[in-house]
Amino acid sequence: MAFADDIAKVxxxxxxRADAVSxxxxxxxxxxxxxxxxxxxxxxxxxxVIPEYIAxxxxxxxxxxxxxxxxxxxxxxxxxxxxxxxxxxxxEAHDGQLKRYFNGLRSAKVAIVTNGIEYLFFTDLRHExxxxxxxxxxxxxxxxxxxxxxxLKFFHRDNFDALVMKRHAEExxxxxxxxxxxxxxxxxxxxxxxxxxxxxxxxxxxxxAIESKITSKIVEKFxxxxxxxxxxxxxxxxxxxxxxxxxxxxxxxxxTQLMEEVEGIQDELEQSSEDxxxxxxxxxxxxxxxxxxxAARSSIYTLEVxxxxxxxxFGLNVGKITWWFLRLYLSPKKKSFVTRLPFDEAKxxxxxxxxxxxxxxxxxxxxxxxxxxxxxxxxxxxxxxxCYETEASKRTPGKAM
Numbered sequence: 001m002a003f004a005d006d007i008a009k010v011x012x013x014x015x016x017r018a019d020a021v022s023x024x025x026x027x028x029x030x031x032x033x034x035x036x037x038x039x040x041x042x043x044x045x046x047x048x049v050i051p052e053y054i055a056x057x058x059x060x061x062x063x064x065x066x067x068x069x070x071x072x073x074x075x076x077x078x079x080x081x082x083x084x085x086x087x088x089x090x091x092e093a094h095d096g097q098l099k100r101y102f103n104g105l106r107s108a109k110v111a112i113v114t115n116g117i118e119y120l121f122f123t124d125l126r127h128e129x130x131x132x133x134x135x136x137x138x139x140x141x142x143x144x145x146x147x148x149x150x151x152l153k154f155f156h157r158d159n160f161d162a163l164v165m166k167r168h169a170e171e172x173x174x175x176x177x178x179x180x181x182x183x184x185x186x187x188x189x190x191x192x193x194x195x196x197x198x199x200x201x202x203x204x205x206x207x208x209a210i211e212s213k214i215t216s217k218i219v220e221k222f223x224x225x226x227x228x229x230x231x232x233x234x235x236x237x238x239x240x241x242x243x244x245x246x247x248x249x250x251x252x253x254x255x256t257q258l259m260e261e262v263e264g265i266q267d268e269l270e271q272s273s274e275d276x277x278x279x280x281x282x283x284x285x286x287x288x289x290x291x292x293x294x295a296a297r298s299s300i301y302t303l304e305v306x307x308x309x310x311x312x313x314f315g316l317n318v319g320k321i322t323w324w325f326l327r328l329y330l331s332p333k334k335k336s337f338v339t340r341l342p343f344d345e346a347k348x349x350x351x352x353x354x355x356x357x358x359x360x361x362x363x364x365x366x367x368x369x370x371x372x373x374x375x376x377x378x379x380x381x382x383x384x385x386x387c388y389e390t391e392a393s394k395r396t397p398g399k400a401m
Contacts, residue, residue, distance in 0.1 A: 003156070004149050010038045011141050014116065018087060018142075021116065027087045028069065031116025035141065036082075040157030041072060047333065048073050053081075057104050061097075068101050074160060074312045075331055077107040085115040092120075102131035107311075109162040110155065117141055121155075123169050136169040158327070158338060158358070158365060160312040186234070189226050194219050197226055280307075283330050283374055284314045290377045291316055291326065294384045301392035318392050325391035326384065327365070335372065338365045339387045349383035 014031050021030045033043050042048045053071035060066070070082035083098045085091050091113045102111045102122070111122040111131050120135040139148055151172065154165045185193050195214050202209030210218065284307075292305045303318040317324040328337045339346055343357040346367035354370040369380065377384060 003153055004146065006038045007141075007144075007149050007152065010034050014141050018117065021087050024069075024084055024086045027116040028084050031087065031141075032070075032082070032084055032114060035114075035116070035119075036070075036072070039152075039155055042334075045333075047076075050078075053078075055101060055104060058101075066097050066100070068098060071108075074157060075329075077311055078105055079108060079160060079162065079311065080110040080112060080155070081105070081108050082112045082114065085113065087116050089115055091115045091118050098122075099131045103129060109166065121169075123166055125166070125170055125173060136173050157312065161310045163310075186230050189223065189230070191216075191219050194222055194226050198222055278309050278311055280309045280314070281330070284309065284328065287314070287328055287330065287374045287377060288316070290374065291384055291388075294377070294381045295388040297381075297385060298389055298392070301389055301396055303392045303395060305388070318388070318395055323391055323395055325387040330374070334370075335374075336368050336370045338368045339383070340365060341367055341383075341387055341390065343367045345386075346383060349386060350380060353380065 013034060017030045021027055036049060037043045050071040050073060052067050052069065054065050054067045058066045068081045069084040071078045072080040072082065081098060081101050098111050098113065102108050102124075106129055109123055113120045113122075113135075117140060119139045119141070121137040121139070122131050122135050124130055124132060125136060126132050137148075137151060139152055151168070153159055154168055189197075198210055198214050198218065212218070288305075288307050295305045301318075306317050306319065308315045308317065308321045308324075312329075314328040314330060315321060315324045316326040316328070324340075326337050326339060329335065338358060341349075343355065343366060346369060347355045350369050353376070356368040356370070358365045358368055369383070371377070371380070
């Protein structure tokens, strides 16, 4: 089932329950917990979704220790903090408590305030490790657009990567501001904008150059010309876009391709201080050596197996992080890996192991295999080899499985 379908399902549940929910506790259990379950978090594991979290730097306030309603942990690192409000209350981060926790926990990169209907997402775009005053993303479970669901995927447990999330957050904020600015300029060009355009006319051709000083009178003369040129340019762009979609539909990126392009941002980003703190464990390195050895058995493909270790998973790829074929989750309590193989195919190659169909797919993840230890990878060598060869076949021109 696609992630959008999962969100639609939980939205329908919220719509049915909302009127019957009252108070903060009712909102948590009836509306908020199902939402985070849909994002892939084990809401019944108190080490992953930690209720009533109290940090070691918490202070007493009105006789009680300050706490946040939920702290969400991935691989024993708290990455998100959640403050819950009652359904009938406006979700606002007004008391400073959430901000103090965010600023104090360096691993936390997302703070969320929600009333179970509306979710406000905050990060630290203005100042590193200091929660912004304004949310970079607002998601309404009962009133949202498809592109907002795509943005929500960044917070799914299997996708969460602080670097990519923050880059996306920055893009969302500045894209919104730039869109408003451009829209304002196009609808009502300012004098400064008109002056700039007039001054650039000579760069198009000498016959367009304005030799005289650009006075207010000249600006007013050109105002209707600028407006008409803007309208003409927009119509031309729209016409070209429609023609391209109708005549060259194969050039249009699919949602999966677009998500891979976003995920590929990691290849271009420099390592941040947080990334340097991600420690590759001996268990992960052991898994890497086993998988690399299994892939080397392939008689068709010779692409090198590489790994990318991030806070939420340990990924195996065939050259680029977007060319991944396995993602391992090796926490002390739960161990598993996800593949791009369809559920039925993964199941047939994993006899004796529990296989789950993935409900959210960043980069086309389709199935999860539950293991008890890294040694199980040897038993699942046929599956791992199939995963490797399937991905390698996409990246090796002229060769097919």
